[in-house]
Amino acid sequence: MxxxxxxxxxxxxxxxxxxxxxxxxxxxxxxxxxxxxxxxxxxxxxxxxxxxxxxxxxxxxxxxxMPFTRSANAAIDKVRVQHREVADMLAGYGDSDLLCYRATHPKELQDRQSAEWDPVLDWAATALSARLVPVAGVLHQPQPDAALAELSRRVHALDAFQLAAFHDLVSLSGSLILGFAAAMNWRKPDEIWRISRLDEIWQTEQWGHDDEAHEAAEIKKTAFLHAKSFFDLSV
CATH class of the missing domain: 3.30.2180.10 (ATP12-like)
Known part of the structure; x- marks a missing residue:
């Protein structure tokens, strides 16, 4: 090389x-x-x-x-020329959003998910006019068509620079709702990132710290926080 x-x-x-x-x-x-x-x-x-x-x-x-330069390049060279495809892909997260799939056990984890994730879904129901429904287990269950349509409309309304940042906010957190929460300043980005890592944090508490996993998570967190900064600079 x-x-x-x-x-x-x-x-x-x-x-x-x-x-x-x-x-x-x-x-x-x-x-x-x-x-x-x-x-x-x-x-x-x-x-x-x-x-x-x-x-x-x-x-x-x-x-x-040069992360801001690279993000601007991506917005112009990639997202702008395939805006619809990128928006469709991100909107698809809504039908399998991280926040909607809850543990069936233990109760301590169930309670923590409810405490951390329900307020975000409640916020989305009001701020985004989209109520997603949590389910138990990992098997896919369709979300309400009206909610998905409204979320898709909002994603497609983003311009190329916003969408480039939004891509990372959603893909890194695993949640369309958390992506919107970060973009719309529901809470501080560090807090939103922590909420997206709830399951991983739980696993660490049960089984101990893993240096390699922690390093990978920190890299993703840095990218998530950069995406939030880039989104803010686009508006």
């Missing part, structure tokens, strides 16, 4: 407003995405976050250290 990385070639990095939004210029040359599209983002705050990443690069460009 090659260790080659592009070298920093610019001196000045600036945010520039355009008719379509904001972009970043390196010594007067506008940044492009990997697919060679213009990297134009919807808000100045997002452009400033992208510009800060480019400005922070040293002798070599390290894409791993």
């Amino acid at each position: 090659s260790d080659w990385k592009p070298k920093r070639f610019w001196t000045e990095c600036a945010v520039v407003e355009t008719d379509a939004g904001c972009t970043v210029e390196l010594d007067g040359r506008r940044v492009k995405t990997p697919a060679k599209a213009a990297l134009i983002v919807p808000t100045r705050a997002m452009a400033e976050a992208v510009a800060a990443e480019w400005h922070a690069q040293k002798k070599q460009v390290d894409p791993v250290s």
